[in-house]
Amino acid sequence: xxxxxxxxxxxxxxxxxxxxxxxxxxxxxxxxxxxxxxxxxxxxxxxxxxxxxxxxxxxxxxxxxxxxxxxxxxxxxxxxxxxxxxxxxxxxxxxxxxxxxxxxxxxxxxxxxxxxxxxxxxxxxxxxxxxxxxxxxxxxxxxxxxxxxxxxxxxxxxxxxxxxxxxxxxxxxxxxxxxxxxxxxxxxxxxxxxxxxxxxxxxxxxxxxxxxxxxxxxxxxxxxxxxxxxxxxxxxxxxxxxxxxxxxxxxxxxxxxxxxxxxxxxxxxxxxxxxxxxxxxxxxxxxxxxxxxxxxxxxxxxxxxxxxxxxxxxxxxxxxxxxxxxxxxxxxxxxxxxxxxxxxxxxxxxxxxxxxxxxxxxxxxxxxxxxxxxxxxxxxxxxxxxxxxxxxxxxxxxxxxxxxxxxxxxxxxxxxxxxxxxxxxxxxxxxxxxxxxxxxxxxxxxxxxxxxxxxxxxxxxxxxxxxxxxxxxxxxxxxxxxxxxxxxxxxxxxxxxxxxxxxxxxxxxxxxxxxxxxxxxxxxxxxxxxxxxxxxxxxxxxxxxxxxxxxxxxxxxxxxxxxxxxxxxxxxxxxxxxxxxxxxxxxxxxxxxxxxxxxxxxxxxxxxxxxxxxxx
Numbered sequence: 001x002x003x004x005x006x007x008x009x010x011x012x013x014x015x016x017x018x019x020x021x022x023x024x025x026x027x028x029x030x031x032x033x034x035x036x037x038x039x040x041x042x043x044x045x046x047x048x049x050x051x052x053x054x055x056x057x058x059x060x061x062x063x064x065x066x067x068x069x070x071x072x073x074x075x076x077x078x079x080x081x082x083x084x085x086x087x088x089x090x091x092x093x094x095x096x097x098x099x100x101x102x103x104x105x106x107x108x109x110x111x112x113x114x115x116x117x118x119x120x121x122x123x124x125x126x127x128x129x130x131x132x133x134x135x136x137x138x139x140x141x142x143x144x145x146x147x148x149x150x151x152x153x154x155x156x157x158x159x160x161x162x163x164x165x166x167x168x169x170x171x172x173x174x175x176x177x178x179x180x181x182x183x184x185x186x187x188x189x190x191x192x193x194x195x196x197x198x199x200x201x202x203x204x205x206x207x208x209x210x211x212x213x214x215x216x217x218x219x220x221x222x223x224x225x226x227x228x229x230x231x232x233x234x235x236x237x238x239x240x241x242x243x244x245x246x247x248x249x250x251x252x253x254x255x256x257x258x259x260x261x262x263x264x265x266x267x268x269x270x271x272x273x274x275x276x277x278x279x280x281x282x283x284x285x286x287x288x289x290x291x292x293x294x295x296x297x298x299x300x301x302x303x304x305x306x307x308x309x310x311x312x313x314x315x316x317x318x319x320x321x322x323x324x325x326x327x328x329x330x331x332x333x334x335x336x337x338x339x340x341x342x343x344x345x346x347x348x349x350x351x352x353x354x355x356x357x358x359x360x361x362x363x364x365x366x367x368x369x370x371x372x373x374x375x376x377x378x379x380x381x382x383x384x385x386x387x388x389x390x391x392x393x394x395x396x397x398x399x400x401x402x403x404x405x406x407x408x409x410x411x412x413x414x415x416x417x418x419x420x421x422x423x424x425x426x427x428x429x430x431x432x433x434x435x436x437x438x439x440x441x442x443x444x445x446x447x448x449x450x451x452x453x454x455x456x457x458x459x460x461x462x463x464x465x466x467x468x469x470x471x472x473x474x475x476x477x478x479x480x481x482x483x484x485x486x487x488x489x490x491x492x493x494x495x496x497x498x499x500x501x502x503x504x505x506x507x508x509x510x511x512x513x514x515x516x517x518x519x520x521x522x523x524x525x526x527x528x529x530x531x532x533x534x535x536x537x538x539x540x541x542x543x544x545x546x547x548x549x550x551x552x553x554x555x556x557x558x559x560x561x562x563x564x565x566x567x568x569x570x571x572x573x574x575x576x577x578x579x580x581x582x583x584x585x586x587x588x589x590x591x592x593x594x595x596x597x598x599x600x601x602x603x604x605x606x607x608x609x610x611x612x613x614x615x616x
Contacts, residue, residue, distance in 0.1 A: 002050045002077075003156055006070065006101060007085035008094055009056030010347075012113040012143040014038070015471070016085060017053040019149050037069075044153045052079065058093070060100045061196055061224070071198070074104050081107045081160040083152060088118035088125055088140075089463065091243050095235035098134070102163035103189050108136050109160050111152060116142040117463060124244030133238055135164025144468055167234045172218070173226055176211045183207060196224040254464055258351040268352055275339045279332055279412065280420045280428060286331035287421065291553060294323045310503055316551075317499030321492055321544045323553050330484075332416045333409045337476040340377065345467035345475075349374060363443030364398045364450065365390070372399060376406035380580040388587035398446045400584055400592050404576040404600065405439050407432065410539030411572045417543055419568045422556035431569055438573070438603065495548055507549065522570070522605070523612035524563055535571055542571045562615040566608050573604035 007013045021040025038053040054073065055066035062068075074082075084101055086094040091112075101108065112125060131138040137159045141148045169177070173195070180191040184204040193199050194208030195215075212223040219226060258264050299319050307315065343349060352374065357367025369390065376383035380403060387399035407415060420428035501507050511518075511526030518529045527549045535542025546567065550558045559567070575581070575597050585593040 001047065001081070001157075002052065002079040003081045003083060004052045004054050004073070004079040005083045005085060006054045006097075007056060008058055008087060008090075008097060011056070011085045011087040011094065013056060013085045014053055015143040016083075016111065016113065016141070016149060016152070017051060018474075019143065019146065020153065021051050042153070044157065047157060049153065049156075058097060059228075060097070061193075061198065061228070074101075074106065078104070078106055081109065081156050083109050083111055083156065085111045085113050088112045088114045089121060089123060091125065092235050092239035095238050096231055098163075099165070099167050099231050099234055102134070102136075102165055103167075103192065105162045105189070107160040107162055109152065109156050110134060110136055110138045112138060112140050113143050115140045116145060116147070117465075126242045126244070130238070130242040133165060133241065136161060144465070144471070167231050169230045170226060172215050173223065173230070176208070176215065176223070179211065180204065180208055192227060196227060258348070259354050261355070264351070264355045268355055271343070271348070271352075275336075275343070276429065276432065277425075278339060279336050280416050280425055282335050283332035283416050284421055286335075287417065290326065290331065291323055294326075295553075299323065310500075313503040314496055314499045317495040317502070317548045318492060320547050320551075320553060321495035323547075326488070330480075332413050334476065334480050336377070336409050336412060337480055338472060340374075341472045341475040342467050343374075345465065345472060347464045362447065363402065363440065364447030365395055365402075365443070369395070369399055372403055373406055376403045376408060377412070379410075380404055380406065380408045380576055380583075384580060384583045384587060394450050396588055397450060397592050398443060400588050401446060401596055401599065402439050402443055404580055404584070404596055405435060405442065405573070407435055407572050408539065410577070414539065414543050414568050414571045418546075418555060418564050422564055423561045427561070427565055431565075431572060434569065434607070435572060438607075442599075495544065499548065502549065521612065522566060522608050523615070524567060525559070528559075528563075528567055531567070532570060532574060536575055536577060539571065539577050542567075562611070566611045566615075569611060570604045570608040573600060573607055575600045575604070 005013050005017055017038060017040065021042055037055075040051050040053075042049050042051065052073075054070050057064075057067050057070055060067055060071050060074075082101065084098050086098065098110065110130070112127060112130075115125070118125060125140070127138045127140050137155050139148055139151050139155060141152070143149060176195055177188055177191040180186045180194060181188070184207060186194065186204050190199075190204065191208070194204050195212050197205070197209070197212075199205050215223045215226065221229075258267060299316075302315060302319060305312075349370075353367040353370045355367075356370040360367050360369050363369075369387065372383040372387040383403045383406070384400060387403050388396055390396050390399055415428050415431050419431060507527060507530055510530060514529045515526040518524050518526045522528075528546065531542050531546040531549060534545040546555065547553045552558060555564060576584075581593060581597060584596060
């Protein structure tokens with residue numbers, strides 16, 4: 001049995017999905033699109049259900065990739081049942097999507113989520129009355145508390161049925177629906193879609209276009225606008241019928257502070273700076289502790305063993321990779337992901353997007369693009385995928401350049417593990433300042449030179465919430481697994497290869513070839529260039545490779561502060577990792593991929609040489 005979750009963004013739909021499916025979730029692009037679908041399975045009393053988490057949308061009549069996906073999915077692969085998730089604090093707007101869904105005739109169960117937040121705001125919902133009006137079962141839940149989640153699947157299996165409500169459209173729209181049904185055999189849903197211009201060229205669409213033109217001439221409104229207005233009016237009447245009177249909210253609103261330029265922008269700066277300082281300070285403490293223990297208990301005893309030279313070289317390479325990965329990289333990555341999850345779960349990201357809207361317009365984007373930019377601090381790959389959903393080719397191109405310049409968690413490892421640890425905290429922060437200035441200059445240049453239009457932003461303010469520590473840790477653990485189970489094995493395998501190449505003199509031979517550039521132009525030992533090249537595979541590998549080639553994790557003992565700073569700046573600005581390149585190629589195109597790669601390589605070596613020139 002297939003069951004689909006559908007609802008507006010930020011209604012807790014994905015949280016319900018995770019609670020229903022648990023582990024074993026599959027994420028894949030829907031065929032022919034760049035939009036991801038999450039799918040999972042569960043068993044209930046011997047019945048196996050496949051749950052699909054459809055993208056959050058406000059309407060099914062639009063032309064965005066998410067809306068087209070949901071519409072196509074429900075028409076071409078209709079599930080056995082749908083779980084329509086509504087936000088209890090915003091019933092009227094959520095009912096608009098529900099009324100559209102009812103027209104598909106798919107058995108449904110309505111879930112009114114966030115009932116706890118509604119109660120705090122004095123909102124009372126008569127779910128029994130709503131069930132009677134809709135003709136479908138209604139369940140009240142509080143997903144953040146796990147309340148009544150266990151009732152959803154039994155209700156789906158026993159009581160799911162098509163909604164019995166129909167939107168009362170104006171006489172002209174109803175007459176058009178009947179005419180299209182008689183002339184072309186169209187169903188009510190097909191007729192509504194055709195009147196709104198949805199669907200490929202056909203006799204039905206052509207006939208509907210003629211009728212829609214007549215309706216627009218009489219009403220000075222398009223058929224699409226009239227249909228939308230009728231649905232809004234119906235949603236408003238239902239909401240008035242089932243939602244109890246709400247007392248005016250006289251409580252202090254944090255949004256009054258967070259969404260105004262003053263003090264909102266200073267608060268945003270403090271939040272970001274506090275995150276970085278926390279990562280630096282806490283990560284450095286854990287790094288020192290882990291490295292000291294690992295060196296004492298593992299590396300020093302290994303050095304006392306009498307092993308063949310090749311085994312010693314390979315063994316030390318692996319141990320140095322482990323201590324660099326788990327001892328240095330892991331603490332910084334984990335702490336960053338915990339902080340990012342907290343900021344996401346509080347709902348603060350949408351406030352940051354609102355504040356950044358004016359600045360982002362100067363970079364050729366809108367405020368919503370700040371979300372992939374913030375995501376890029378965690379990993380550039382999902383950030384590029386999010387940026388690829390921007391509306392125009394111009395915006396997607398600009399975003400591809402800017403997102404790949406944002407220091408991801410792997411680059412943060414380099415900044416914190418090398419510069420903050422061996423040079424100083426303010427030196428590490430200055431790298432972020434350099435990157436910020438370069439991002440702004442790049443964005444301004446691209447915005448002025450790439451042709452195309454620019455759209456405004458409509459963004460829902462998710463309510464501010466106290467994050468659930470358990471959910472924060474689960475989300476952080478899900479993200480850190482990518483580092484532990486993908487990055488670390490690559491690092492260990494790469495360290496073995498690197499150790500062998502170093503033992504047989506291949507690294508020395510390569511270093512001689514690149515010495516004029518590395519030593520003469522950048523002021524770095526020749527072997528450092530090898531570490532930069534390994535960073536193309538995984539940014540963490542630049543760090544681990546440098547430790548292996550240096551023969552110690554105490555990089556401050558073999559390189560000067562200026563050399564470490566230069567290496568970190570080049571690594572951060574240098575061509576993005578191969579995973580990011582592959583995603584840009586797939587989502588945006590080969591021309592942008594080549595341009596981003598060439599630009600970042602040039603920028604990295606240009607700034608690196610400039611630092612050496614100034615320091616020299």
